[in-house]
Amino acid sequence: xxxxxxxxxxxxxxxxxxxxxxxxxxxxxxxxxxxxxxxxxxxxxxxxxxxxxxxxxxxxxxxxxxxxxxxxxxxxxxxxxxxxxxxxxxxxxxxxxxxxxxxxxxxxxxxxxxxxxxxxxxxxxxxxxxxxxxxxxxxxxxxxxxxxxxxxxxxxxxxxxxxxxxxxxxxxxxxxxxxxxxxxxxxxxxxxxxxxxxxxxxxxxxxxxxxxxxxxxxxxxxxxxxxxxxxxxxxxxxxxxxxxxxxxxxxxxxxxxxxxxxxxxxxxxxxxxxxxxxxxxxxxxxxxxxxxxxxxxxxxxxxxxxxxxxxxxxxxxxx
Amino acid sequence: xxxxxxxxxxxxxxxxxxxxxxxxxxxxxxxxxxxxxxxxxxxxxxxxxxxxxxxxxxxxxxxxxxxxxxxxxxxxxxxxxxxxxxxxxxxxxxxxxxxxxxxxxxxxxxxxxxxxxxxxxxxxxxxxxxxxxxxxxxxxxxxxxxxxxxxxxxxxxxxxxxxxxxxxxxxxxxxxxxxxxxxxxxxxxxxxxxxxxxxxxxxxxxxxxxxxxxxxxxxxxxxxxxxxxxxxxxxxxxxxxxxxxxxxxxxxxxxxxxxxxxxxxxxxxxxxxxxxxxxxxxxxxxxxxxxxxxxxxxxxxxxxxxxxxxxxxxxxxxxxxxxxxxxxxxxxxxxxxxxxxxxxxxxxxxxxxxxxxxxxxxxxxxxxxxxxxxxxxxxxxxxxxxxxxxxxxxxxxxxxxxxxxxxxxxxxxxxxxxxxxxxxxxxxxxxxxxxxxxxxxxxxxxxxxxxxxxxxxxxxxxxxxxxxxxxxxxxxxxxxxxxxxxxxxxxxxxxxxxxxxxxxxxxxxxxxxxxxxxxxxxxxxxxxxxxxxxxxxxxxxxxxxxxxxxxxxxxxxxxxxxxxxxxxxxxxxxxxxxxx
Numbered sequence: 001x002x003x004x005x006x007x008x009x010x011x012x013x014x015x016x017x018x019x020x021x022x023x024x025x026x027x028x029x030x031x032x033x034x035x036x037x038x039x040x041x042x043x044x045x046x047x048x049x050x051x052x053x054x055x056x057x058x059x060x061x062x063x064x065x066x067x068x069x070x071x072x073x074x075x076x077x078x079x080x081x082x083x084x085x086x087x088x089x090x091x092x093x094x095x096x097x098x099x100x101x102x103x104x105x106x107x108x109x110x111x112x113x114x115x116x117x118x119x120x121x122x123x124x125x126x127x128x129x130x131x132x133x134x135x136x137x138x139x140x141x142x143x144x145x146x147x148x149x150x151x152x153x154x155x156x157x158x159x160x161x162x163x164x165x166x167x168x169x170x171x172x173x174x175x176x177x178x179x180x181x182x183x184x185x186x187x188x189x190x191x192x193x194x195x196x197x198x199x200x201x202x203x204x205x206x207x208x209x210x211x212x213x214x215x216x217x218x219x220x221x222x223x224x225x226x227x228x229x230x231x232x233x234x235x236x237x238x239x240x241x242x243x244x245x246x247x248x249x250x251x252x253x254x255x256x257x258x259x260x261x262x263x264x265x266x267x268x269x270x271x272x273x274x275x276x277x278x279x280x281x282x283x284x285x286x287x288x289x290x291x292x293x294x295x296x297x298x299x300x301x302x303x304x305x306x307x308x309x310x311x312x313x314x315x316x317x318x319x
Numbered sequence: 320x321x322x323x324x325x326x327x328x329x330x331x332x333x334x335x336x337x338x339x340x341x342x343x344x345x346x347x348x349x350x351x352x353x354x355x356x357x358x359x360x361x362x363x364x365x366x367x368x369x370x371x372x373x374x375x376x377x378x379x380x381x382x383x384x385x386x387x388x389x390x391x392x393x394x395x396x397x398x399x400x401x402x403x404x405x406x407x408x409x410x411x412x413x414x415x416x417x418x419x420x421x422x423x424x425x426x427x428x429x430x431x432x433x434x435x436x437x438x439x440x441x442x443x444x445x446x447x448x449x450x451x452x453x454x455x456x457x458x459x460x461x462x463x464x465x466x467x468x469x470x471x472x473x474x475x476x477x478x479x480x481x482x483x484x485x486x487x488x489x490x491x492x493x494x495x496x497x498x499x500x501x502x503x504x505x506x507x508x509x510x511x512x513x514x515x516x517x518x519x520x521x522x523x524x525x526x527x528x529x530x531x532x533x534x535x536x537x538x539x540x541x542x543x544x545x546x547x548x549x550x551x552x553x554x555x556x557x558x559x560x561x562x563x564x565x566x567x568x569x570x571x572x573x574x575x576x577x578x579x580x581x582x583x584x585x586x587x588x589x590x591x592x593x594x595x596x597x598x599x600x601x602x603x604x605x606x607x608x609x610x611x612x613x614x615x616x617x618x619x620x621x622x623x624x625x626x627x628x629x630x631x632x633x634x635x636x637x638x639x640x641x642x643x644x645x646x647x648x649x650x651x652x653x654x655x656x657x658x659x660x661x662x663x664x665x666x667x668x669x670x671x672x673x674x675x676x677x678x679x680x681x682x683x684x685x686x687x688x689x690x691x692x693x694x695x696x697x698x699x700x701x702x703x704x705x706x707x708x709x710x711x712x713x714x715x716x717x718x719x720x721x722x723x724x725x726x727x728x729x730x731x732x733x734x735x736x737x738x739x740x741x742x743x744x745x746x747x748x749x750x751x752x753x754x755x756x757x758x759x760x761x762x763x764x765x766x767x768x769x770x771x772x773x774x775x776x777x778x779x780x781x782x783x784x785x786x787x788x789x790x791x792x793x794x795x796x797x798x799x800x801x802x803x804x805x806x807x808x809x810x811x812x813x814x815x816x817x818x819x820x821x822x823x824x825x826x827x828x829x830x831x832x833x834x835x836x837x838x839x840x841x842x843x844x845x846x847x848x849x850x851x852x853x854x855x856x857x858x859x860x861x862x863x864x865x866x867x868x869x870x871x872x873x874x875x876x877x878x879x880x881x882x883x884x885x886x887x888x889x890x891x892x893x894x895x896x897x898x899x
Contacts, residue, residue, distance in 0.1 A: 221418070222441050223445060312431060
């Protein structure tokens, strides 16, 4: 508990660092909101008009003044207004987030449901043809880019079965669960396939390590069956690397999956951030990056807590 | 009468073609009910493979039984050939009729399960017990191996118990279902000598209580003297000699058995100490190393921001001096502070207090007069460097250049430590453990040091290799006038190399003096206990006493200072800390 509070106390510090980085980075990119908004026509503006617009957006001030005003706003719960959407940043981000979260959760479920059994199977049939088969598939899964796999899935379904992935207006889970799932299942499979391949490989190597550990030999010397050795003695010890990998992958997915969102025309966080960067929508980029960083930290914290639950040797908050 | 286990012509091989890679080549022995057979051999002799073949665990390590038979007399009196058993049949026999304990108790228990759950598993598997019945059976099993406060300990996970305690838990698991055969594969090798004595005592008592038969695998023929009825000596996968204990120890027939009994260091209560290097010969010389009031404390903090609430007093006021050409052995059990002392001398840990003075006796001595040889020769040589680079490392580290002179020094040192001259371009993996330790010694000597710290330098080596490396160390000491600080837990080795011995307990020296005097007439109660625990060939069938006392905690409150030591002298060079 004490540890949890101390970890949470470090969050603001990290977020402060992230905020400075993203704030400076986006301003180092040439161009500004005005050119991004008006395109070539921005060249037609008189200096007076330009100054007026700059003053309107607040980008006429030195960067530290801008930063100060932005941070001050955040402390009062105001993340600023998105130039492109004309709405509060937090509203825009929170509107996109459920889809991204759902997609990440679905992908992880697929990855674990496929990857864990495949990895365990390969480890217990090590160096046999079936192990080789699993390893080859996992290698393919890891090395296939998501746009190839995504397009392949769409093409196969439409050309082979005449089925088109459900497109159109995105339906949130709580409004129309069936339609929502039909929209998300293919993107989740596309993302989950590569994820599952990583899980398979890491689960296989972790299980192989653990199966040669002394305590597995002890379990066998007690007369434990092959099944009990695998599920009761080996698996719990092999979970740590799987949790580490899943946590990192999940954290990335929470930042949005630009390519898959693009292929399946999904309004997720990834495309939104990309658009915001292209549009020099400073407030939206800064706000969403902070949000993504916060989520990543939460996932990391959950991973650390999972370690403690899995392995009694790990004690948090001790040196 | 039909023996419990009758092994005949057992052959075990590894790899794709097991018949071509046989590690055990035709082993035969009979084991009667209630009998103890000791299998003695060095690493690679096939003793552990033989043990793992009996309960067919070898199947999981890539081994295959290629010939012979192993007939086990089952509980119902029928004979069963273990070499022909299927895996499901074996799961019914393992744990129920054959129990096994292993060398490393620290890694042999599942780290994520409580020890209670791990003991209960045996009862679930073979007795069908569940729930409260299984828990209470597990508690009885812990009581049986004399673990105090068993009910509470059931909920512990392995990381909360010491090595000795974990080995007791392993014994509890192995004996849970009263197997008639216990296979013990080097069960005390990883343990301190005092803990070893307790485990041996426990095994002896349990054997008397249950009447089980035991196969005891060990590299230490001295340990066998205390427990075995019969002994089998193995070398290169074959039994070179087997027979009754007394006959084999007193009238060894095979040269290898004689070698194990005579050439290998065995503890002889101070009768085998070195005769050279009398202290008074050096009178008037400055000590090579003088340590004054060495204190090493590690502060304990509850978190980064808070102040230290206490400290681990790893080393708490140690003084000694070491003359040129002399070996001072520091003995003690794990956690006593002996390695911390060595590291402090080398500056590898910061000492809290205390001073060192190191004498560089001649102008030829280098700027780094203290060098070190570590315990594990497999881990302490960088596998990516050639021997030449490894030997050049200390020269480069001190700002020297590797020139023709350095290369000549390398070649002559290699020759001096007994390695072929063409070794320079080879890599560490091409050498055996003993050769690697010779390399480490050569590396330590590259800078022409006056003091060499040897931290368990021969502990990882096979017994006959140990003897040769010790000989080399003694020769080098005479030739170069080296002073050795020899850290070890192995009294037999210490006896061969030490001129003086310092016994360290809970961070303090409790007894220091001439080796022969300390080993033959220990005065401090801890030294007595330590020496009594060392197995020897002379004391056969001796019953070790069960003693569950533990070393006191070294954690002290902030600002704690130990009471100043009072010393009592026995003879000219033998000081004992007054107990109080």
